[in-house]
Amino acid sequence: MTLAILTGGTGGAKLVEGLSHEAAPEELAIICNTGDDVVLHGLHISPDLDTIAYTLAGIVDKEKGWGVAGDTFSALELLGKYGEENWFKLGDRDLARHIARTRMLREGATLAEATARLSAALGISSQLLPMSNDRVETRVKTPEGEISFQEYFVKRRWAVDVSGVVYKDAEKSRPAPGVMDWIHGAAAVIVCPSNPVTSIGPILSVPGIRKALKGTRKPVIAVSPIIAGAPVAGPTDKLMAAVGVEPSVFGVAKNYADFLDILVLAPEDRNWRTRIEAVGVQTVEQPIRMNDLEDKRRLARELLALL
């Protein structure tokens, strides 16, 4: 059964990992947020694509949820010495990916082409697609001005007030080749438990994608990134509130209501089900917290059973 999966990085990667074990990997198309992409040290870094790639290749650092397992940080140490900003923790093995990608992009490859070549090199048989080949940049509005998502998330460790989020240049972007076909053609679309504002939001900001999700006759199923009013990880609630979305599972449902068929929520949130169903979204109650591989696989099986 073919699945189109919309995801960000670490949070979504857990479900992607589960699905890659429970479904045929070659039947999965993972459409990844690139709003977090950043150029550091002259290198094009795609944190979400990389996290998903390392996860699918089985080399992700399982404790951190990003980067390559057992990586070292020798280059970063010297980069710091050379006066380069080194708040973004690039491991040596990780660096190779950014170097290779940057060279490919400079030589004229699109981000989708570079991603496909890097995926093949790691033996990944799922389709890993950037949401767009065009640069769409998630910018976070703070009292000190607008900063990139990575500056907000990594450099400031999300300890700064947010008054809004913009997807810069989204209006000029187009979905990467394959994205629309997979959304239209897959047996179902799965929206991972990623941040609705800074992981799924940028994907939805690419003209055509939201409309395709609305238009598809196949089920669109999301897993809530919020449990009992608190984000599973990171500043999801803060960022939702900043853009005027109620930081609850209901806020998630309302935010996706125009295209979402089913929201899978945690038992802790069962009281929200009536309100959510009132905005036209079916609900399914499941333990959605994923602490280990078995949790990830079980949730993946439950999602597949819904279809």
Next chain:
Amino acid sequence: MTLAILTGGTGGAKLVEGLSHEAAPEELAIICNTGDDVVLHGLHISPDLDTIAYTLAGIVDKEKGWGVAGDTFSALELLGKYGEENWFKLGDRDLARHIARTRMLREGATLAEATARLSAALGISSQLLPMSNDRVETRVKTPEGEISFQEYFVKRRWAVDVSGVVYKDAEKSRPAPGVMDWIHGAAAVIVCPSNPVTSIGPILSVPGIRKALKGTRKPVIAVSPIIAGAPVAGPTDKLMAAVGVEPSVFGVAKNYADFLDILVLAPEDRNWRTRIEAVGVQTVEQPIRMNDLEDKRRLARELLALL
């Protein structure tokens, strides 16, 4: 006493190290071959500048004579996996330098400016100068066609016939800022025991430099890279023969005769002294093989004593 020092990488670095111990480092200008520079993985690599910088910073891998001591090769391993050529052994710590330099160059810095900033970061107080900010590429003619010096030296391990060497685009190049002033203004010029064809040759190919060496009234002293007909290291003899220079200490002297005042040669080569002096170059006999720091410092002291 100010010294202008012409050098390549590993061979010359030994004498540079000795001189940096025996003279005031801030009075040394090291004018470095960049004909070996190569772009790999989209990164600008300057092997000779880097070897000299690591040597002056005291972090060079002393056993290999290049690279950073104790470096790891994690990024390179992954670069290989991503289909990048990995015959050029870039360590993780070393990689930081190429990444930082490439970013500076892309942002508009000249190679001399980038080199100065990288030197400052490593606490190097000598002037480390590329021979030119312009690209001059040492190309080696082989039966299979023309290849870059690094392809010849590292990839093929100099196991291929050479029929000639060209310094591509030398005629369009200019000496880097500071190079001419140092040659004209230094109390002496020292030509390191580097390969005359592929280390010193490219420097001499930059219009104006050879003429400045001829014109200076201060002594120009070279240390022979050949002892008893054999190169101290590498394919010096093969490359000399390939360009029609006798692969002997006499060949070295004749090659530099138009600007050289003194050639320091090994006792093993004392029989050549008369022939060399006949072409107008004075000779000085010294143990010039440098196996350890004491050898390097002793030779440096002898050179300084000559001035």
